[in-house]
Amino acid sequence: MAPPILHPTKSVKLEFRNLNFLVNDASSALDRVRGTTKKRSILKDVSGVIEPGKLTAIMGPSGAGKSTLMNILAGYKTENVTGEILLNGAPRNNAKFRKMSCYIMQDDVLLLNLTVIEAMRFAAQLKLPLSKSRVEKERIIQDTLEMIGLTGCQGVMTSNISGGQRKRLAIAFELINNPPVMFFDEPTSGLDSATCYSCVNLLKALATGGRTIIATIHQPSARIFELFDSLYLLSCGYSLYRGPINSLVPFFAKEGIQCPPYHNPADFAIEVASGDYGEHWIPKLAKTNDMNANSIQAAEVDVQSINKSPESPKAVNGVQNESFTVSITSSFEDSDDSSDSSSQDGKVSIYLNQFTTLFKRSFVCVSRDMMLTHLRFAASVLVGLFVGAIYHDVGNDASKCFDNAGNLFFGLLFLVFSSMMCTLLTFPLERGVLIREHMNCWYSLKSYFLARTLADLPFQMFFPLLYIVIAYFMTEQPYDMFRLSIVIFFAILISLTAQSIGLLIGAACSLQSAVFIGPITAIPVFLFSGFFVTMKSVPAYIRWIAYVSYARYSFQSLLTAMYGFDRAPLKCGEPYCHFKNPRKFLEALNADDISVVDHAICMVVILVVCRFGSYMALRVKIMSERN
């Protein structure tokens, strides 16, 4: 394989012209009944240039279109968008742009069971070119942590770091491969004023290093506002102002709106954009802003020269920012490792690296997860002992066959709920991490899904096994490896199926909905298990549920494993035992003529369908995040 071509950090100028974003607006009931929808314009002819080396803010009142504009600029929103987006003067290739940019979301969801350094190492393994040696990767990680100010908390679990440190860590992840363009959605939300300042100061330093940094921001303090170089002020989808921060107040004054003395210019801008100085200003300013675009750009040139003076904010933070600039450019290289990704072999190695890294990460996270492992281990042992104590001698007693059926049924219920609920409660958080990382092109969804599935497998096999072994021997089931193997096999299958359903629901719904919907879906499945009602007594039009009831396939197979396969007569401690011949009990529960192999095949089919369904649900979720 040819050595990779590593490029130095690029300078990216992002230009956008006449951006419009239209959505369907069936606001009136009549519209909805008629099926006629009007179009509503969310962005109206917004144009501008975002320069490298500058920290650019997008501001405006709630609903002004800030996130919409940023999502369009980041390449996440492409449908119903008209206008032109140019990259260094040439039309933008969206796929390539997404690889050279990153988007740091407002909710910085992190995997909670990793330390800062571990999380950074996994990120480096996923993001840096394969050609980088372990030593080089470690150096980049250490440089990034030092720059971002996280060296002191390398060994701390991400669940224990502060809000400001979380933001910094989210930025550090993306900085690993040194993207030239970075988008930040409200980077200061939820932070106190000192942390806000240090966070924006960090963005400023990154911009000073030559990157193109764009951030949406809500009402910054005057001190924070000063750190920005350029501003895009939006209101109702119009661009009211675009240009240097320090030209904002003179621009409005020239138009006839005076900023009150000692007033924060950022507050003033939001007040104007909210219509506090009169609604009529909004279209008027939008028009003037369009006409003045050229002169503002000329003014930006002036600001560059102002910024070079010792009193400018850049110079105020000069010592710190200069050192940032030096280390950024000297430590990092572009991850556009073309030789890695162009050939078929290169692609396979990339997928393999993604898979192995994600497998290791998932395994570590699951093994440290309180709910997924520690609590589940305790629950499997305790419930196993409890059930064993209650049903201690039912396995070989002809007078207690129904008790034993209850024992088997309860065992399945426990396995389904423990497996499903753990997934339902933990996956929505992981889904946030997946969306962030996948959208920032860390890895493909296929690699993630395969790695997650396989990393989970040992746990999904171990816990059912643990429960079954305890309950099986305590309840005096037959000491027969063949029968025990069938029970273990179906216990694992049902546990995996329940986990897949948990993944499917967790991928598609919010946590609140998922914890409600998950258990509800299990009710019909268990009603049709064959324990409560026979197929013959169920109305024909809902009988089909029995064919998708994974509980029925498992329950009947467990009954057959216990009482089928020509089992010898059971012991009977009473004068008459109707089920002394175990076959009679199978007949009573309509499980006498089933094939365990056929049931196993049906279970595998249901499992595969549910797994595939959860993959598709994730895919749809990711696509819906983009549009």
Ligand SMILES: Nc1ncnc2c1ncn2[C@@H]1O[C@H](COP(=O)(O)OP(=O)(O)OP(=O)(O)O)[C@@H](O)[C@H]1O
């Ligand atoms: N796909 C869509 N369909 C319908 N309306 C939409 C769509 N996307 C955005 N909007 C509307 O466009 C307007 C601007 O939304 P956007 O999220 O960009 O605002 P914002 O300035 O980021 O607001 P906030 O500060 O509250 O997050 C809102 O009224 C929103 O309801």
